[in-house]
Amino acid sequence: MGRKSARNDFEWVYTDQPHTSRRKEIIAKYPQIKALMGADPQLKWIVSAMVLTQLLACYLVRTLSWKWVIFWAYAFGGCINHSLTLAIHDISHNVAFGNKHARWNRWFAMFANLPIGMPYSASFKKYHIDHHRYLGGHGLDVDIATDLEGWFFCSPLRKLLWLFLQPLFYALRPLYVNPKPVTRLEMLNAVVQFAADLLIYYLCGLKAVVYLVAGSILCMGLHPISGHFIAEHYMFLKGHETYSYYGVLNLLTFNVGYHMEHHDFPSIPGSKLPEVKKIAAEFYDHLPQHTSWVHVLWDFVFDDSIGPYARVKRHCRLVAQD
Template sequence: MDSTIKHRNSEQTFTFVTPPADAPIEVLNDFYWTTDAEPHALRRKLILAKYPEVRKLTGYEPKTKWYVLLVVLLQLSVASYLRNTPILSWKFITLAYVLGATANQAIFLAIHELSHNLLFKKPLHNKLFAIFTNIPIGIPYSASFQPYHQLHHKYQGDEYLDTDLPTRFEAIVMSNLLGKVFFATCQIFFYALRPMFITQIKFTYIHLLNVVHQIGFDYLWVNIFGWNSFAYFIMSSFLAGSLHPCAGHFIAEHYVLSENNKPRSEIPVPPETYSYYGSLNLVTWNVGYHNEHHDFPYVAWTKLPELRRIAAEFYDPLPEVKSWCGVIWSFIFDDVNTLWNRVKRKGKEKHGHKIDNLDKNQDA
C-alpha cells in the first residue's frame, strides 16, 4: 500500500502519510501526519476573494471590556462572600463549579480575545488589560498565553511550535479509559505545563509585570479575605479546565473524534478544526465558532456569526460539534477516540528565529 495518499475536496488537496494496514500497533497508534499547509489560510483567501466585505468585520470590539470587567467583579464578589465558608463544603464546591468555573472559563477566553488585540486598538493596552483580567485565575497566565497562542495560529499542527498538540508521551500513556479520564479531569495542567517542555519563548517585561501584579494581588487578597477566599479562585480555575461543560471546547476544537476519525489503514482525510454553534457560546465569547476564528483571527467574537452568515457555503459543509458535554463523554468512553487523534506536521528542528520575531511583533 502506498504510504502517501492524496485526497481533494472543494478547497484543498490533502496529502497524508499513512501506514499499511498490517503495520505493528506501535505504528498504527500514531497521529495523523500531513505534508500540506493548514487549511485556514487557503479558506481565508477564497472567502476574501468572493466576499471582500468580510474585511470590514475585522478590528477590536470596545464593548467587550465592560463585559470582562463584570465577570472579574463577579468573581471577586463570590470569593469575598465565601471567605468564611469551608473549602470542602457543598456550598463552596457548588458555587466554584457552577459560577466560578463558568466565570473563569470566560476569563480564560477573554484573555484569548485579548491575545488577538480585540479589546483595544493598541496591542500594549490589550496586554495590560489581560494582566488585570488575569486576577481571578490566581496564578500569572496571560503574558505566556499570548505568544504560545500566536504560534498555535501561525504554525497549526507543527509538532514543535503548536503546543496545543498532545505529545507522543501523553498519547502513549493516556490513550486508555483511565488515562482519558485523568486527561479530561486535569486538562488545565496539560495546557499550562506542556508548552514549557516543548517550546521556549522569550521572557519579556510583560511576563515580569504579569507575575509581579498577580503575586501582589494574591498577597493582598489573602491578607484581607483569607486563604479560603483565595482557594475559590484556584478551584474555579481548576474546574474550568476539568469536567465542566465549557471545558469541552478544549477537546472539541481540534481533536478528530468519532465519525470523523478513520482507521489508519483507510484513507484518513479528517478536518483539523471543528466549530460548535450551541448555547454555551453565550458565556464563552463565541469560541465555538472555531473554524471562523482560525480563518479570521482578527474578527472579534461579536462578528463571528456574521462572518459565518456571509460565507455560509464555506462553513455549512464542514463537520460541526453538537455538544461540548457530548464531546467530553465520547472522548472518554468511545474507544476510537484517543489522544492520537490530532493532525500533525513535521516541524523544523530549530524555530528560534521565528519565536524571537513573533515576540518582537507582539511587543509592538
Template sequence: MGRGGQREAEEEGVMATDFFWSYTDEPHASRRRQILSQYPQVKELFGPDPWAFLKITVVVLLQLWTATALHNAGWLKMLAIAYCFGSFLNHNLFLAIHELSHNLAFSTPVYNRWLGIFANLPIGVPMSVTFQKYHLEHHRFQGVDGIDMDIPSKVEAHLVTNVVKKAIWVLLQLFFYALRPVFLKPKPPGYWEFLNLFIQIALDVSMVYFCGWKSFAYLILSTFVGGGMHPMAGHFISEHYVFNPDQETYSYYGPLNLLTWSVGYHNEHHDFPRIPGSKLHKVKGIAPEYYEGLESYKSWSQVIYMYIMDRTVGPFSRMKRKPSKSE
C-alpha cells in the same frame, strides 16, 4: 502513522499509536483568501469589540466579590459554588484573555496586554502574557511538529491509553495545557511576564491577607474545576481533536458561545483571527457554503463523553505536519 494507519486503527477498534500526519498546509489561510475574494465585505468585521473592556470588568469584579463573600464558607459549599458559578466566570476570563491575545479589545496592542493582566486576576495564576506568545504560534504554525504547543506531547499520548486514563487526563487537562510548553518549548520570560507575575502575586497575597485562605482557594478551585470535567472545558477537545480524519478544525454552535466569547466558532476564528468573537457568527452568515458542509458540534459535554468513551480516540487524535525549512 499516516491517515491510512489511523483508519486501520479505527477499523480494528483500538487507539492509534501515532498522530494524524498531514502533508498539506493548514486549511485556514486558503479558505480565508477564497472567502475574502468572494465576499470582501467580511473585512468590515475586522477590528476590536467596543464592549470588551466593560464585559471583562464586570466579570472580574463579580468573581472577586464572590471570593470575598465566601471567606467563611464551608468547603463543600465553596466547591459547589466554584463548580456551578465561579468556573463559568473564570473560564469566561480565560477566553477573554484568548480574545485579547489577538488585540480585539483595543486597537493599541499594549492596552490589550494591560487588560489581559487585569482579566487574569481572578484566575489566580499568571498566564495572560505567556499564553499570547504560544497561542499566536498555534495560529501561525497550526499542527507543526515542535512548534504548535496546543498538541499533546508523545509522553501524554503514550500514557493515556484507555477510558480511565482519558477521564483522568480530561480532569487534569488544564495542567497539561499550561505545563506542556514549559517542558517542550520554554521561552525566556520578559518584562511583561514579570509584570504579570508581580501583579498577580499582589492580588493573591492581598486576598489571603484581607479575606483569608478560603477566598483565594475559591478562585483557584474555580479555575481548576472549570478547566477539567466541565461543559465549558469541552472546547479544548472540540476545537482540533480529530473525530473525522478529513477535518482538522471543528466549530461548536451551541448556547455556551454566549459565555465563551463565541470561541465555539472555531473554524471561523482560525479563518479570521482579526474578527472579534461577537461577530464571528456573521462570517458564517455571509459565507455559509464554506461552513455548512463541515462537521460541527452542538454540545461540549457530549464531546467530552465521546472523547472519553470512544476507544479509538485519544491524545494522538490530532493533526500534525512537518515543519518547513523556513520554520
C-alpha cells in the same frame, strides 16, 4: 474501562493548514468581511463586570464552609474564570483596543487574569500566536499532546484522568515542547497576579483565594465548558482538524465555539464571528461540526478511535516573526 485506544500515533499530513487558503477565498468573494476586523468596544465592559463579580464573590465566600467554597468554585466561579481565559484568548488578538494599542490589550489581559489566581495572560499570548501560525506544527504548536500523553492516556479511565489534569498539561507542556525565554511581560504578569492574590488573602482570607484558584483548575479540567478544548481540533473525522460548535455555551465563552471561523479570521472579535458564518455560509455549512461539548467529552473518553493522539500534525517551516 480497560480497553485501549486504537491509535498509536498522530495523524501526520504533508499539506498546509486549510485556514489560510479558505480565508483568501472568502475575502475574495466577500470583501465586506474585512469590516468586521478590529476592536470590540463592548469587550472591555463585559470583562470588567466579570472581574468585579468575582471580587464580590470573594467577599461572599469568606464565611462559607469549605464544602460550599468548593461547590461554588466549580458551579459558579470557575465558569466565570474559564470564560475569562477565553476573554484573554480574544484579547490576545488585540480585539479589546485594536492593533494600534497592543500594549493596552496586554495590560487589560492582566486585569482579566486577576480572578484566575495564577499568571496566565502573557504566557498564553506568547504561545497562542504559534498555534495559529503553525497549526499542528511539530514542536511548535503546544496545544497538541506529547507522545507520552498519547501513549499513556489511551484507555477510558486514563483519558478521564487526562481530562481532569488538563490544566496541568497545558501549563507544563510548553516548557517541554517549545521552551521560550521568560519575557518581562510575563514577569510583570506574575508580580501583578501574586500581589492581587495577597491582597485578596489579606482582605477576604484563604477561602477567597482557594475559591478563585480551585475554580480555575476544576473548570479547565473535567467540566462541560472544557469540552471546547477537545472539540476544537481533535480529529473526530479523518481529514478534518478544526471544528465549530454553534450551541448555547458560546454565550459563556465569547463564541470560541465558532472555531473554524476564528482560525480563518483571528483578527475578528468573537462577538462578530456569527456574522462571518452568516455571510460566508456556503464555506461552513457543509463542514463537520459539534452539537454538544458534553457529548464531545463522552466520545473522547469512550470512543476507541479518539484520544490524545487524535490530532493532525505536520512539519512546518518557520516564518519571520512580527
